[in-house]
Amino acid sequence: MRSLEKLKTALKFPVYIGQIFTGAKSFSANPIIGSRVLNIMGLHVARTILAAAVTRFRMMCLSSFATAEQRQAFQRDGFVLINDFLAEDQFNSLNAEVRGLHGEVRECVQGDTLTHRVLLTNKVLAKLPSCRSLLAAPRFSRLLRYTAARNNDPIYYVQSIKSNVINGTPDPQRTLHSDTFHPTMKAWLFLDDVSDRNGPFTYVAGSHRLSFKRLKWEYSNSVEGSLLANRYAARGSLRVSDDDLESMGLEQPTVFNVPANTLIIANTNGFHRRGVATDVSNRMEIWAYSRTNPFNPLPGFNFLWYTKVSHFVIEKYLQRQDRKAAAKGAVASWHVVGEDALHKMPDTRVASNSDAKSKRLPEVA
Numbered sequence: 001m002r003s004l005e006k007l008k009t010a011l012k013f014p015v016y017i018g019q020i021f022t023g024a025k026s027f028s029a030n031p032i033i034g035s036r037v038l039n040i041m042g043l044h045v046a047r048t049i050l051a052a053a054v055t056r057f058r059m060m061c062l063s064s065f066a067t068a069e070q071r072q073a074f075q076r077d078g079f080v081l082i083n084d085f086l087a088e089d090q091f092n093s094l095n096a097e098v099r100g101l102h103g104e105v106r107e108c109v110q111g112d113t114l115t116h117r118v119l120l121t122n123k124v125l126a127k128l129p130s131c132r133s134l135l136a137a138p139r140f141s142r143l144l145r146y147t148a149a150r151n152n153d154p155i156y157y158v159q160s161i162k163s164n165v166i167n168g169t170p171d172p173q174r175t176l177h178s179d180t181f182h183p184t185m186k187a188w189l190f191l192d193d194v195s196d197r198n199g200p201f202t203y204v205a206g207s208h209r210l211s212f213k214r215l216k217w218e219y220s221n222s223v224e225g226s227l228l229a230n231r232y233a234a235r236g237s238l239r240v241s242d243d244d245l246e247s248m249g250l251e252q253p254t255v256f257n258v259p260a261n262t263l264i265i266a267n268t269n270g271f272h273r274r275g276v277a278t279d280v281s282n283r284m285e286i287w288a289y290s291r292t293n294p295f296n297p298l299p300g301f302n303f304l305w306y307t308k309v310s311h312f313v314i315e316k317y318l319q320r321q322d323r324k325a326a327a328k329g330a331v332a333s334w335h336v337v338g339e340d341a342l343h344k345m346p347d348t349r350v351a352s353n354s355d356a357k358s359k360r361l362p363e364v365a
C-alpha cells in the first residue's frame, strides 16, 4: 500500500515541479513547494519576491485604470475604500434586486459561519439590470482590474455571510492571515451596514508590502511548511499572531465598520480577517475575486468570452466536486442548497457541524 502511494507521488512529480510556476501554494499538497530543503534554500521566498515583482509590472501596465489617488492608496495601504460608491437611487435598486434574487445558491460551512454564494453568470445577471450596469461601469470594473493587476473581469458573486448560526468551532476566516504568497484582489460592495454585530472585514494597513522583516517571517514559516500547526497555514494561507505583527513592525488591524454602499478592494496577500460577529447576523455583499498565475507577466485582454469560459469552468469544477463527494456519501464543501437559503436566516443555530467533518475541509482563502 505504502509503495503504491510512493509510486503515485513519483508519477506526479512532473506536475509538482510544473506547479512551482503557478499560483499553487500548499506546502502540504505539493512535496516540492513544501520541501524543507528547498525552502531552506529559499524556494518559497524566491517565489514570493518574483510573484510580487511580476504583479507590480502588470499593475503598472494597467495604471490608467485608476486615479493617482487610488493607486497611491492601494500601493501604500494594500486597500482602497470608497464610501457611498453608488448614487442613492442606484444603490437602492441594486439592493432591492439582490434581496429578491433567486438562483443556484451554494453553501459553505466554516466553523460557526455559513457562507452562501450565487455566481453572477450572464444568465443570472439577465434578471439583475442594476447589478449588470454596476459590473459594466468603467469606474468599477477598471478599478478592480487595476487592483487585480489583470485586464480580465474578476469573478463576481452575491455573497451572504451568516455568523453564529452553527454550534461549531470558530470560523477560520476570523484569524488574521494572508490568503496566499502572491498579491490577490478581493472586493466587497456591502449591501448591509457592517459593524461588530455582523463581522467587519479587518485589514492590517501596509501588510502587503514585502519588507525584509516580512520576508524573514515568510522564510521561517516556509521552512516549517507542511508541519505548521494550523492546517490552513500548512496549505499556504499563513496565519499571523499579534507578536508576529509587532516583530514585523506592522500596525494594529483596521476594522472596517462601514455603512452599506461602501466598496472595499484589498490585496489579500496582506494580513486580514473577518472580524468577530457578536450577533446571529447576516452580511450581504457583491463580492469579487481575482487570482491569476502570478508569474505571467501579461495583463491580458478583456475578452467577453474569457469571462464566459471562466464561469463554465467554475460550474463544471463545482459539479465534479458534487459528484466526487456524492460517491463517498458526503456533500462537497461548496454544495447546492435551496434558493431561499440566500435570504433566510436559519431558524435556530443549526444543530451542529459535526457532520461537516465528512466533508473536505473547505479552502479558506
Ligand SMILES: O=C(O)CCC(=O)C(=O)O
Residues within 6 Å of the ligand: 161, 173, 179, 186, 199, 200, 201, 202, 268, 272, 273, 274, 275, 364, 365
Ligand atoms: O469576509 C471577510 O471579511 C474576509 C474573509 C477573508 O479572509 C477572505 O475573503 O479572504
Ligand SMILES: [Fe+2]
Residues within 6 Å of the ligand: 173, 177, 178, 179, 268, 272, 364, 365
Ligand atoms: Fe482571506
